[in-house]
Amino acid sequence: MILLVFLLLVTSGSSFAADIINIPLHPVKAPIESFRRVLDDPQLTPPNSTAPEVKLRFLKAEYNAYITIGTPGQVFNVIFDTGSADLWVPSVKCDEDNIACQTHNQYNASASKTYEAVGDPFRVNYPYGGVKGHLSRDTVTVAGIPIKDHVFAEVLEQSDVFQDTSADGILGMGFAHLSVDRKPTVFDKMVEQNLVPAPVFSFYFQSYREDKDESESVLTLGGTNPDHYTGNFTFVDLTRVRMSNGFGTFCKQGCPAIVDSGNTLIIGPFTETGDLNRRLGGIRVLGIPGMYRFHCSRLNRMPDLEFIINGTPLTLTSKEYTMEVDGTCLSAILGRRFGYRKPRYWILGTFFMRTYYTQFDRENFRIGFAKANHSSK
Numbered sequence: 194m195i196l197l198v199f200l201l202l203v204t205s206g207s208s209f210a211a212d213i214i215n216i217p218l219h220p221v222k223a224p225i226e227s228f229r230r231v232l233d234d235p236q237l238t239p240p241n242s243t244a245p246e247v248k249l250r251f252l253k254a255e256y257n258a259y260i261t262i263g264t265p266g267q268v269f270n271v272i273f274d275t276g277s278a279d280l281w282v283p284s285v286k287c288d289e290d291n292i293a294c295q296t297h298n299q300y301n302a303s304a305s306k307t308y309e310a311v312g313d314p315f316r317v318n319y320p321y322g323g324v325k326g327h328l329s330r331d332t333v334t335v336a337g338i339p340i341k342d343h344v345f346a347e348v349l350e351q352s353d354v355f356q357d358t359s360a361d362g363i364l365g366m367g368f369a370h371l372s373v374d375r376k377p378t379v380f381d382k383m384v385e386q387n388l389v390p391a392p393v394f395s396f397y398f399q400s401y402r403e404d405k406d407e408s409e410s411v412l413t414l415g416g417t418n419p420d421h422y423t424g425n426f427t428f429v430d431l432t433r434v435r436m437s438n439g440f441g442t443f444c445k446q447g448c449p450a451i452v453d454s455g456n457t458l459i460i461g462p463f464t465e466t467g468d469l470n471r472r473l474g475g476i477r478v479l480g481i482p483g484m485y486r487f488h489c490s491r492l493n494r495m496p497d498l499e500f501i502i503n504g505t506p507l508t509l510t511s512k513e514y515t516m517e518v519d520g521t522c523l524s525a526i527l528g529r530r531f532g533y534r535k536p537r538y539w540i541l542g543t544f545f546m547r548t549y550y551t552q553f554d555r556e557n558f559r560i561g562f563a564k565a566n567h568s569s570k
């Protein structure tokens with residue numbers, strides 16, 4: 194048996210993409226000291242390779258990496274998030290009482306020679322909280338490559354939900370029309386300043402295990418890295434929404450979906466994901482709405498899931514859509530309640546992108562999937 198889910202990949206109007214957040218999956222309370230970044234470990238790779246790469250680390254259920262802002266560089270740990278298009282980091286000007294800000298690295302404009310004031314207000318709301326601040330312009334360095342004159346947000350207020358994130362801020366990699374006010378993204382600027390060989394970037398996600406801090410997950414800026422996938426890419430043209438048809442079990446008419454590196458799980462509407470998880474034999478996890486678990490002994494007998502994207506089936510095996518956490522096998526497919534009259538859509542997070550190496554082709558406005566090659570080393 195194979196269960197089918199028909200998805201349409203669409204880009205949204207700006208409204209719903211800004212709505213997306215990285216759900217902190219396992220908020221861990223830790224002493225404040227442990228949040229302080231190790232400033233002498235920026236993990237910046239040299240800029241000379243043709244397509245520069247950023248090594249992503251998996252910490253507290255998030256993939257993130259170091260960047261610097263300003264001259265000399267101030268280090269920040271950020272999530273490279275295809276579900277949004279703005280870069281923001283906490284500001285040294287934030288309130289002393291704002292714990293989320295105080296427990297993360299803060300940008301100090303006065304300490305940067307390349308800082309320029311912009312000042313326009315910035316605000317973004319996610320379903321689980323928001324941030325507020327103002328815009329500034331400075332050099333942003335990613336993978337050792339300085340990107341000049343980038344407009345980003347210094348954040349002065351953050352919701353408490355950000356207290357528990359390992360990342361200081363978010364670096365939006367979404368296509369620029371997702372940005373709150375259509376500013377160019379960091380990657381747009383890299384393309385504009387000829388810092389990358391092609392307007393394409395790709396994600397390879399390796400392991401979810403926290404203990405594997407030497408994670409091989411990488412973001413390739415300016416191309417794809419053939420070491421990390423096998424076979425050909427299946428492309429989805431984002432400008433053309435085509436209905437899938439067939440006798441699928443779920444989303445027969447097709448459901449809108451986005452590919453979001455800033456989310457870990459595969460998230461969909463509450464009712465549909467509940468049906469799907471129960472059909473797979475899932476049992477509700479008490480206290481976490483929309484979350485299901487399975488008997489680990491059943492995993493081998495559970496069906497594959499096919500996500501049909503514009504007619505192309507992309508399969509996940511039971512091992513690929515579940516995660517084992519302390520002896521419990523949890524479903525990676527989580528239900529979310531969408532607000533009244535809000536667009537309902539699926540989010541293909543890093544659980545999906547781990548099986549399918551994903552390239553974002555900004556020029557042709559399309560996304561390509563190829564089977565990730567995890568057999569290296």
Ligand SMILES: *[C@@H]1O[C@H](CO)[C@@H](O)[C@H](O)[C@H]1NC(C)=O
Pocket residue numbers: 239240241
């Ligand atoms: C990188 O390029 C610069 C100039 O383009 C050169 O001076 C430097 O040696 C190169 N570094 C490496 C590691 O190849």
Ligand SMILES: *[C@@H]1O[C@H](CO)[C@@H](O)[C@H](O)[C@H]1NC(C)=O
Pocket residue numbers: 285301302303304
């Ligand atoms: C910000 O940088 C300036 C200039 O280096 C320094 O005088 C000031 O103390 C810094 N502010 C904080 C809060 O660290």
Ligand SMILES: *[C@@H]1O[C@H](CO)[C@@H](O)[C@H](O)[C@H]1NC(C)=O
Pocket residue numbers: 424425
């Ligand atoms: C990939 O595409 C090439 C050229 O279109 C084709 O010859 C080849 O068979 C394809 N490979 C796979 C694994 O589908």
Ligand SMILES: *[C@@H]1O[C@H](CO)[C@@H](O)[C@H](O)[C@H]1NC(C)=O
Pocket residue numbers: 420422423424566567568569570
């Ligand atoms: C997967 O990666 C390994 C190690 O880099 C390589 O030896 C192997 O040929 C790759 N497999 C495919 C099908 O490309």
